[in-house]
Amino acid sequence: MTPQALMDGLIAGSMIGLGAIGITLTYAILRFANFAHGELLSWGAYLAMTASGLIGFALPQLSTPIGPFSFGWSLPLAAVIAMAMTALLALVVDWALFGRLRARGSAVIILVMASFGAALALRNFLEFLYTSQPGYYTRALQISKPIVEGVRATPDQLLVLVLAAVAVVVVHLMLTRSAAGRSMRAVAENPQLSSITGVDVRAVIRTVWILGAVLACLAGIMSGLLVQIRPQMGHDLLLPLFAAAILGGIGSVPGAMLAGLIVGLAEAMTVQVIGAEWRAAVSFVILVAVLLLRPQGLFGRVR
Amino acid sequence: MLDLVAYGAFFLTIALTYAVICLGLNVQWGQTGLFNVGIAGFVAVGAYTSAILTTPATADRFGGFDLPIIVGWIGGGLATAFVTFLLGALTLRLRSDYLAIATFGAAVVIQLCMLNLVPLTGGPFGIGFIPRPFGALAGNALAFGLANFAVIAVLVLVVYLVLERLVRSPWGRVLRAIREDETAARGLGKNPVRYRLEAFAIGGFVMGLGGAAQAHFIGFIAPDNYLPILTFQVWAMLIVGGSGNMRGAILGAVLVWGIWAVSGSVVSSVFPADQQARAAALQIVLIGVALCAVLLIRPRGILGEVRIVSRHLLRDARPKASAKERPDHA
Numbered sequence: 110m111t112p113q114a115l116m117d118g119l120i121a122g123s124m125i126g127l128g129a130i131g132i133t134l135t136y137a138i139l140r141f142a143n144f145a146h147g148e149l150l151s152w153g154a155y156l157a158m159t160a161s162g163l164i165g166f167a168l169p170q171l172s173t174p175i176g177p178f179s180f181g182w183s184l185p186l187a188a189v190i191a192m193a194m195t196a197l198l199a200l201v202v203d204w205a206l207f208g209r210l211r212a213r214g215s216a217v218i219i220l221v222m223a224s225f226g227a228a229l230a231l232r233n234f235l236e237f238l239y240t241s242q243p244g245y246y247t248r249a250l251q252i253s254k255p256i257v258e259g260v261r262a263t264p265d266q267l268l269v270l271v272l273a274a275v276a277v278v279v280v281h282l283m284l285t286r287s288a289a290g291r292s293m294r295a296v297a298e299n300p301q302l303s304s305i306t307g308v309d310v311r312a313v314i315r316t317v318w319i320l321g322a323v324l325a326c327l328a329g330i331m332s333g334l335l336v337q338i339r340p341q342m343g344h345d346l347l348l349p350l351f352a353a354a355i356l357g358g359i360g361s362v363p364g365a366m367l368a369g370l371i372v373g374l375a376e377a378m379t380v381q382v383i384g385a386e387w388r389a390a391v392s393f394v395i396l397v398a399v400l401l402l403r404p405q406g407l408f409g410r411v412r
Numbered sequence: 413m414l415d416l417v418a419y420g421a422f423f424l425t426i427a428l429t430y431a432v433i434c435l436g437l438n439v440q441w442g443q444t445g446l447f448n449v450g451i452a453g454f455v456a457v458g459a460y461t462s463a464i465l466t467t468p469a470t471a472d473r474f475g476g477f478d479l480p481i482i483v484g485w486i487g488g489g490l491a492t493a494f495v496t497f498l499l500g501a502l503t504l505r506l507r508s509d510y511l512a513i514a515t516f517g518a519a520v521v522i523q524l525c526m527l528n529l530v531p532l533t534g535g536p537f538g539i540g541f542i543p544r545p546f547g548a549l550a551g552n553a554l555a556f557g558l559a560n561f562a563v564i565a566v567l568v569l570v571v572y573l574v575l576e577r578l579v580r581s582p583w584g585r586v587l588r589a590i591r592e593d594e595t596a597a598r599g600l601g602k603n604p605v606r607y608r609l610e611a612f613a614i615g616g617f618v619m620g621l622g623g624a625a626q627a628h629f630i631g632f633i634a635p636d637n638y639l640p641i642l643t644f645q646v647w648a649m650l651i652v653g654g655s656g657n658m659r660g661a662i663l664g665a666v667l668v669w670g671i672w673a674v675s676g677s678v679v680s681s682v683f684p685a686d687q688q689a690r691a692a693a694l695q696i697v698l699i700g701v702a703l704c705a706v707l708l709i710r711p712r713g714i715l716g717e718v719r720i721v722s723r724h725l726l727r728d729a730r731p732k733a734s735a736k737e738r739p740d741h742a
Binding site: 141142144206209210216217218219221222223225226227228229230231233234236237240241344347348351352355386387389390392393396397400401404 | 445447449502503506508509510512513514516517518520521524527528640644647689690691693694696697699700701703704707708711
């Protein structure tokens with residue numbers, strides 16, 4: 110495995126890790142596998158593209174690239190707007206669909222199925238709005254620069270790595286140090302007991318959706334910046350996201366990030382050794398191996 | 413007029429192939445509560461296996477064994493049963509939604525295999541010249557259509573009768589007991605993992621059989637026939653028709669396929685050519701929303717499950733069954 114493949118794997122893995130954090134949190138606290146999570150990534154990416162386009166149209170000076178990066182200030186500004194709107198989207202879907210099913214005491218698997226239907230509707234609605242033509246944040250081309258011997262990366266790629274690391278640390282601190290994080294862990298442990306002891310379970314559920322959606326949006330924008338923006342992008346990432354969430358151990362944020370990096374590296378290695386056409390199968394192989402050998406994941410506990 | 417009858421026969425033939433797949437899903441989901449998101453992949457396994465077994469020998473592709481169609485159909489069913497058995501053995505002892513994730517992954521991998529294992533599957537171009545039942549009649553569209561329709565109608569009837577018999581048997585009662593209350597069933601000495609695995613593999617067999625039959629009526633298969641939208645269509649069929657009810661599964665298949673075909677032709681006649689992809693996307697959005705709405709509003713579907721355990725208990729069971737609607741567990 111060359112150093113360059115290592116670098117590519119880390120970059121792809123950090124995006125997978127960010128998305129997997131959202132999946133692992135909804136899984137641990139709302140207790141179902143959310144098949145619509147990938148669509149939050151795509152919606153985040155498209156919302157940021159629209160917002161960035163509008164900002165650039167209103168204030169063209171914001172479109173000029175910042176320093177070594179390929180995008181202007183319009184993209185970071187748009188990212189903030191897109192995160193807020195993606196969070197809103199997640200809350201609306203929860204209010205319209207999952208919340209009602211929860212209130213009715215539906216079985217877990219009904220929620221999974223509803224998320225499957227929601228994913229389909231959300232994905233195809235994006236395709237309806239934006240067509241299946243790929244979109245880009247900028248048309249600027251970036252030359253990758255050598256960092257150390259044998260490893261090249263663009264400034265955008267390095268920024269993605271740094272941002273992902275910062276986001277994981279922030280989320281981890283929030284979960285372990287803040288009151289909101291403590292109540293989230295309490296609900297993950299036992300919803301009934303925590304509501305008796307005065308934890309507002311509905312507020313916790315809202316926090317989970319907001320946090321998951323913001324991270325999904327961030328991952329979507331990163332993927333859109335480095336690759337391209339397509340309605341299928343979230344759906345294509347869904348299997349790696351699930352594999353990372355389960356490998357890391359359901360509910361573990363550092364686990365999800367680490368597992369995301371492992372999945373990314375394994376994909377990069379597969380591309381080198383076997384061939385790019387089998388890349389999408391890597392996550393499945395990892396998933397099967399985890400379920401066979403250690404179903405609770407790296408950092409999970411046996412339930 | 414005769415053209416119309418021939419078209420009607422073809423339409424119903426395809427709809428009934430979906431009914432077979434839908435009956436397979438009904439064993440997995442309707443009776444046992446196993447959520448399968450990889451239907452497209454499992455149907456593809458049946459279709460490709462049957463195609464490889466029955467097509468004439470080809471130089472650039474493995475197989476072409478030129479076997480009778482019936483051998484291909486059973487082989488397709490068995491191949492899918494084997495794949496579903498492996499996946500079930502892997503995940504059924506774990507959390508209920510791990511099965512969903514694993515089947516989703518399996519469909520992705522099966523799609524990759526169809527595209528990349530060119531010597532086996534023909535790659536993106538798929539496999540053509542799959543023998544059709546009563547191929548000798550192909551010159552006469554009407555007779556050919558009706559003969560095909562008769563074949564699939566008999567297949568649906570046989571599958572329906574066998575499955576109906578199976579779910580009314582003690583075995584079927586255990587399945588529903590596990591679905592409703594796993595702890596109680598375990599208390600009675602039933603091993604839930606074993607029963608679930610059997611149901612998942614039997615459902616897989618029926619799905620593979622449906623996929624194989626479909627391949628032979630269309631005559632040509634390619635990876636594009638087995639995209640996730642197929643999974644979704646079959647789910648819509650079962651949920652609309654009424655999960656847990658075998659007749660509901662058949663009704664749902666014909667109904668949803670009808671709606672799909674009609675709305676598809678409306679889309680292609682109303683919208684200009686450059687907008688058709690977008691309109692088709694909207695068509696899927698509406699059906700996705702409809703699926704969620706049925707889950708929220710009428711989880712039982714049109715027919716719904718018959719809540720009677722045994723006909724001998726009819727007199728005692730009926731007032732209870734009508735008074736006590738289940739609140740959840742579609």
